Amino acid sequence: MPTGTGFTSWRNPTWNGTTLIAFNAGQYANTYWWVTSTDGVSWELKSGSVGQPNNRPSTFKKGWNGSAWGSFSHGVGQSFLITPETFGITPQKSVLSAIVAAECLQSGLLTSGDIDVTALTQSVRGYRVGSIGAIRAALEPLQAAWPFDVVPHGYKIRFVVRGGASVVTIPAADLDARGEGDAPGVQITTSREMDSQLPRRVTVQHLDYDREHNAGTQYAERLNTAAINALVLDLPIVLTATEAAGKAEVLLYLYWLERYDVSVTLPPTYNQVEPGDVVTLVTPKGNVSLRLTAIHYTSDGRIACQAKYARAAIYTPTAVGASPAVSGATTITPVGASEYVLMDVPMVSSAQSGPSFLVAMTGALVGWRGGVLMQSTDAGSTWASLQDFGPPGASLGTCTNSIGVAEHRLIDNASVLNVTLTQGELFSVTQLAMLGEANHFAYGADGRWEIIAAQDCTLVSGTSYVLQNLLRGRFGSEWAMGLHAVGDALVLLDTADVAAITMSSGSIGLSYLYRGVTVDRDIGTDANRAFAYQGVNLKPLAPVALTGNRDPSSNDWSLSWIRRTRDGGEWRDYVDASLGEASESYAIDVYADGSYATVKRTISATVPSCVYTSIDLVSDFGANQATLYLQLTQISATVGRGYPLTASITR
Structure with a gap:
């Protein structure tokens, strides 16, 4: 642990669940020392002097209340709190001048030397710009909350706060400036807006500082008028209730004060005045x-001025807003990124009858509010939204072990699969329900997905589960059983949480870019993920029960097999499984030997049987063969050959 001059010892270590703290027992003038550690090995020395008691309470009772450590004594003024740096946020206000300057500089046409914002000294708790638009549109809410004018001043744009002092007093003799020989005119011309066109009530909607920035509303109303108009201003500015009520009062009486338009003409001696003065x-x-x-x-040098009545006192409101009766949530839940899995898997539901792949999405954190799968077919130049996903999303996770090959026609009682979910829950089901396609999962990675089912899903701790009593190689995926690795994905194939993304047959084999974007977050929050749909759900399954006989007199081979279907296939008496393809077609490759490297002949068939004649055998091998090495596939009109059955036959 750290040592230093005057350190006598560290006393009374206290643990808060993540961090240890221990206090120095020595006496120091104006300084008190302590150390913290998260592992009890590495320690960080800290000190403080502000607000510390004169009597160092190193032996006092210690405690942790969730946000600070406390050290308590029976003496008055001899107790204190230490708050870690990770807790507590001190609100900092911005200055209106900084916000206005930042908005103006966004134009790219102005520099800081082109604008004068020194008069805008008001404090701003917070200001939200919610969309892309004109800079003027971003400044107008600020003008409503803190009235100011934007005027040219030499070669600069000056921002002038309203309610300032008078810059000049103009006598009555100067109010009717006229040319030599002109007859006297009108000194002051005034026009007035009709009262009925003015607002009776002004309502200010704002972000309430005392309600976790939830929407707040305050209003001011003029009762002694026949006006009936109501004006509602939506200010995306963080204000307290009293501040918002004051803004509403100022704006209401400002509208009424400035209902007059005043015109005067002044002689050239007043060239120094500017708009806003x-x-x-x-x-x-x-x-x-x-x-x-x-x-x-x-043209003759006179100054024609247009003006509004002004009164400095109107900008100092007296309205007081009531404290909010309902406060917002006190905990800000982090949203987190979207976790998603793109699955080019066999056809497990009727939603995959055409070109399509499955997608599962959830959030990395509990506060996830949903996400959108985006696709780019032009290397990221443009993006299209493919599918929306709502919370809590799919149940998906990562396997911490791998399981090997098993007999896929029986329940696998020996294999145990451990998985840690990102989000979601798993539940056990009955054997009958599992056989009825409950608790089915996609297990593996792109290019080697196995469809499994689990009868027992046992929670170990947190989000870690153990899966047992498994059905393996479902929907013709038995070929992937021996390809698993630690870290493979596991996705619960729940039709309510997993979406089928429709593709065109022309996109099969093409690599596109994808991103999973959390709701209300920018598309740039996720990185590109390349994925090529290979049409796995359209591939015919490997046939089974390949057998053959050799005629002893002719040496012709008769081969037969049983096809499987990827679509339907339920066991019904006296009803054969549906074909699932546009037409029935097979390819039988005859290999030279058991290495399955050289194809001697490919036999085509349109029924689940064929004949390999002795004439062809002799042509291919030079003599009749007692053993054939075969690879049999059913052919799809859309994706070509399906999954192969590889076998040898000796007769």
Whole structure:
């Protein structure tokens, strides 16, 4: 453990389930030391001085409350808490100027030297930009919450906060600037919007700071008016209830104050004023404050100004929002990535009758909300959505051992398969239910999937299970039994959680890119996965019971076999298994010897039998043969040869 000057000893180690902590028993001026470790071997030295008691409570009672260590004494002021760095988040507010500057610089047309945001000093708890759009659209919600104007100022764009002090006082004599010889005109022109067009109520919808950023609503209403309009503003800004109520109050009275449009014409001596400035007009009825909204320079040098009435006090609201009665969830559940398996497997259901493969998807973490399988057929240039998956997803996992070859026509009582699931649960079933296609799994990897069934699925711990009493090599997959390895995937073939992805026959054998993207996450959160659909579900199964006889007089071989079907095949009295193909066709390869390396002849047949004549034998081998080495396949019109039956016959 760490040592240092003045260390006397480490005392009272405490364990919180993941970390050990021990306290220094020595006396240090203004410093208290402790050490932490996750394994009891490697230790990290830490210290603190702020808020520590003068009496070092190294021998006090210790405890862990789930977020901090406590050390407690009978003395007043002699207890304290130590919070690990992994706990606690201190909220940091952003400055409005930083947000506005960042949005402006997104244009690529402006630099930091082109804008002046120094006046935007308000604090912002949080601001959400939920979609791609114009920069102006991103700034408008901020303008509604903290009213400011955007004006040209020399070679810069300046952001001016409303409610500022007047920059100039204009006497009545300057309000009617006119050319030499012109007759006196109107000093101030005012127009007014009808009250009926103004809002009676302004509602602000916001992200409530006190409710875990859930939606909050506050409003302000003017009761002494005949107006009936209601205005609802959706501000994607994090506010407290009081802050939102204040925004609603400011906006309501701002709309009513600025229902007047004011026009004045000033002499060239006021060239210094700009839009956004507040000016004071001296009138016979008293001084009037205006916020300039536009300035036009006439050909004879006069300044035609348009303005709105201004009042600084309106930007200081008095509204108070009620505390939320319902708070949001206090735990943020991590979403996690999507885990998915692409399975080019034999036909196990009618959904695979055409070109298709199976997909299972779930989440790496419990908080997974669903995912989407994406496909790109042009090397990642464009992506298409193939299938949506809802939570909790399929039951899939990884096998921590492998099982070997067994008799696939009997229940395998000897093999034991251990699997750890990513998500989901497994359950045992009766033998009758298993024989009725319950608890069937895809076991293996791409190119060597075996379909198995398990009667007993026993939970060991957590998400680890043991599978026993197995049916092996289901749906013609017995050829894959000897190809398994540790780390193979296991997927429960539940039709409710596993989707069949339809493909075209022209895509068989072509490699495309796939990604599994969690709901509400970017497509870039998953990497490309190449996968080529080979049409395994369309391949005819290997025939069985190949036999043959040699005629003793002619030496002709008569061969026969029993076909299997990949589609249907239920045992029904007096009903043969369906063909499952467009037509019946077979290919029988005759090999030179037991190495099955050289094909001497290929015999075609349209029924489950054929004749290999003595004439052909002598032509192929030079003499009649007592032993034949054969490989028999049924042929599909879509994918060609199916799975082979390899056998030798001696007569």
